[in-house]
């Protein structure tokens with residue numbers, strides 16, 4: 001009896017080690033194609049183990065042979081192995097006050113498609129879920145070029161406090177949402193769509209459970225995107241401050257995303273910077289986002305009937321209008337930039353004093369207007385941070401643009417496959433047989 005248990009435990013351990021090693025090889029190949037010999041060196045696994053792992057990954061359609069290479073010029077040329085990145089895709093969606101943004105990433109983390117669509121979210125729940133599902137189906141249709149491609153899952157980025165485990169947006173003041181079960185609303189709709197989801201652990205038939213949806217805070221996911229391949233992946237201490245209607249943030253300290261005891265860390269937009277200031281969407285007064293959020297900028301920059309206030313127009317287009325005016329020396333626009341840039345730097349200095357990051361990344365509209373806002377932020381930091389030279393912080397502009405949170409959501413949705421490549425069934429297995437194969441390999 002005891003012997004049988006030990007035997008089973010041994011098999012389970014072996015399978016876990018094998019999955020972990022497959023994950024190590026996939027992650028190594030995300031950095032670029034390499035020979036089995038090089039993979040063995042990089043992963044500190046034996047060449048025999050690497051060959052066996054590569055064979056299994058090939059059977060699952062995750063890698064293929066690349067170019068032959070003659071490293072060092074001596075001996076047999078080695079065949080490079082490369083990731084078949086198009087085999088697994090993930091989709092990230094950001095829902096924001098007046099737009100939805102969707103991004104498709106492949107297994108290598110490269111962007112395959114991106115779309116942004118103007119949509120009024122506040123107060124609308126069912127309509128937003130419907131619009132999100134349509135956007136995901138359309139994006140999948142565009143990006144699923146290879147017949148064998150599978151969808152790892154969907155990540156949703158929401159502005160507000162998110163209960164990730166339950167997939168519920170608890171409070172999103174700018175959306176006027178309370179306790180909205182985004183995961184349920186979306187998974188229910190996506191389960192009806194004919195998309196090649198990875199088979200769920202529990203059942204073979206497409207169902208609500210077979211659609212892997214995760215929901216998280218937009219700024220947290222944007223920070224993940226910056227850390228996963230944004231401005232400077234080598235930095236282990238960074239702060240992201242991202243500007244939209246709300247102002248969000250994320251802190252990475254010593255290589256770890258700071259989530260807080262209940263997962264609600266990073267609500268920088270609601271740090272009170274103006275005692276008894278104007279009313280914020282959260283019901284409090286003088287929050288940071290009331291002085292440097294998009295609303296504050298637009299109100300300062302243009303009269304209410306100006307085109308930059310038109311929610312039906314794409315945000316990038318409206319920001320281009322402002323940039324154009326500022327570059328032509330328009331006084332009102334420049335004054336607005338100056339006021340907002342200083343308010344942004346004021347709050348940023350508090351965060352820099354708090355965590356002494358190596359890099360402060362400006363994201364969202366702050367990055368878009370970076371040529372004007374960055375010098376103002378740098379001046380405020382120089383002034384207000386107590387450490388010499390502002391503690392050595394560098395102010396960088398996000399290159400991910402308005403797609404940062406959606407990109408982070410797609411990264412998060414890929415994580416399960418990166419951690420366990422055996423979630424991807426062997427190629428050629430008909431969908432009905434996938435479950436049986438999973439049981440065999442479990």
Ligand SMILES: [Zn+2]
Nearest residue numbers: 270280282287
């Ligand atoms: Zn607030």
